[in-house]
Amino acid sequence: MRLQYPSNIKIILIPCTGKVDVLYILRAFEKGADGVYVVGCLEGDCFFNNGNFRARKRVEQAQKILDAIGVGGERAQMYNLSSSEAPRFVQIAIEMDEKIRALGPNPIKAAKQKAA
Amino acid sequence: MIVADKKPIEEIIEEVKNNEKILILGCNECVTVCEAGGKKEVGVLASALRMYFLNQSKEVKIDEITLERQCDHEYLEEIRDVMDQYDAVVSIACGVGVQFMAEKYHSTPIYPGVDTCFLGVTEERGLWTERCQACGHCILASTGGICPIARCAKRVLNGPCGGSAKGKCEIDKEIDCAWQLIIDRLEALDRLDEYEALCPLKDWSTDRAGGPRKVVREDVQQ
Numbered sequence: 001m002r003l004q005y006p007s008n009i010k011i012i013l014i015p016c017t018g019k020v021d022v023l024y025i026l027r028a029f030e031k032g033a034d035g036v037y038v039v040g041c042l043e044g045d046c047f048f049n050n051g052n053f054r055a056r057k058r059v060e061q062a063q064k065i066l067d068a069i070g071v072g073g074e075r076a077q078m079y080n081l082s083s084s085e086a087p088r089f090v091q092i093a094i095e096m097d098e099k100i101r102a103l104g105p106n107p108i109k110a111a112k113q114k115a116a
Numbered sequence: 117m118i119v120a121d122k123k124p125i126e127e128i129i130e131e132v133k134n135n136e137k138i139l140i141l142g143c144n145e146c147v148t149v150c151e152a153g154g155k156k157e158v159g160v161l162a163s164a165l166r167m168y169f170l171n172q173s174k175e176v177k178i179d180e181i182t183l184e185r186q187c188d189h190e191y192l193e194e195i196r197d198v199m200d201q202y203d204a205v206v207s208i209a210c211g212v213g214v215q216f217m218a219e220k221y222h223s224t225p226i227y228p229g230v231d232t233c234f235l236g237v238t239e240e241r242g243l244w245t246e247r248c249q250a251c252g253h254c255i256l257a258s259t260g261g262i263c264p265i266a267r268c269a270k271r272v273l274n275g276p277c278g279g280s281a282k283g284k285c286e287i288d289k290e291i292d293c294a295w296q297l298i299i300d301r302l303e304a305l306d307r308l309d310e311y312e313a314l315c316p317l318k319d320w321s322t323d324r325a326g327g328p329r330k331v332v333r334e335d336v337q338q
């Protein structure tokens with residue numbers, strides 16, 4: 001199945017979403033990402049049992065921090081799907097793309113350009 | 117270990133909002149274990165502050181250093197050469213580290229980045245509980261190894277009080293009655309007869325009642 005998803009989405013592969021740290025998410029925003037979403041296996045289906053639950057908690061932590069510093073927590077999201085759900089993957093990508101477009105660019109990116 | 121909890125980022129922003137060169141200083145010991153003030157937390161706080169200030173269109177330099185400890189001279193000396201680069205430090209060590217930093221670097225404001233809570237244990241990841249209040253004269257020998265000072269809400273030394281019900285404390289049904297724990301343990305040790313012995317009045321002068329405390333050990337002094 002070769003489906004198209006928004007081309008502005010950069011995929012970073014990790015062995016398990018349990019590897020995602022709050023710091024990774026924050027650094028992505030610091031570097032100018034407009035949004036970050038973590039796509040993990042379905043809840044209960046993690047090969048390492050709870051990697052995707054950990055990831056969700058870390059996304060939530062990042063959301064709190066992003067809210068507190070005025071970047072906006074809704075720019076970070078967590079989704080769960082199985083690896084056989086390509087159409088759902090595309091649907092999430094479109095959903096996220098639309099969500100972030102509605103929010104506008106990451107304010108940090110603009111601030112950085114201004115400072116440079 | 118000393119258990120601390122992270123301060124809300126908003127509170128830390130309020131502490132340092134007027135500074136321009138800030139060092140975030142972590143500690144590799146207790147606060148690393150309780151995931152409040154180690155290298156990783158330094159990274160998260162620094163990243164968050166950098167973004168906050170950028171977003172406010174303020175140019176603020178934020179650096180990250182994590183020391184082995186902040187409660188010993190030798191480690192605090194490691195940053196002497198760079199301290200003149202900063203107009204404020206957020207120390208995310210315990211309150212001991214924050215104060216020792218402030219004593220050593222007298223003209224630089226040192227702000228606390230964590231709330232120091234108690235002396236305790238890691239029961240499981242993400243759950244730390246209190247065990248000792250550093251009373252200065254340990255009585256665990258006669259209480260089956262369970263501390264009624266740290267673990268009984270009323271610090272009752274000949275307990276339990278009348279509020280103990282079904283092994284729980286009257287202040288909170290989630291909290292074990294320390295005296296129930298003591299009795300259970302003495303029973304397990306087959307030393308329940310010791311429970312009958314009255315605990316004498318405790319000399320609280322070694323606790324905080326005697327003011328700030330010190331330990332002097334001439335045998336190890338140089």
Ligand code: SF4
Pocket residue numbers: 118143144145146147184185186187209210211212213
């Ligand atoms: S500064 Fe505090 S947290 Fe760090 S090692 Fe010393 S006592 Fe533990």
Ligand code: SF4
Pocket residue numbers: 247248249250251252253254255256263264265266
């Ligand atoms: S008796 Fe004092 S020193 Fe011993 S555990 Fe309790 S508070 Fe700590």
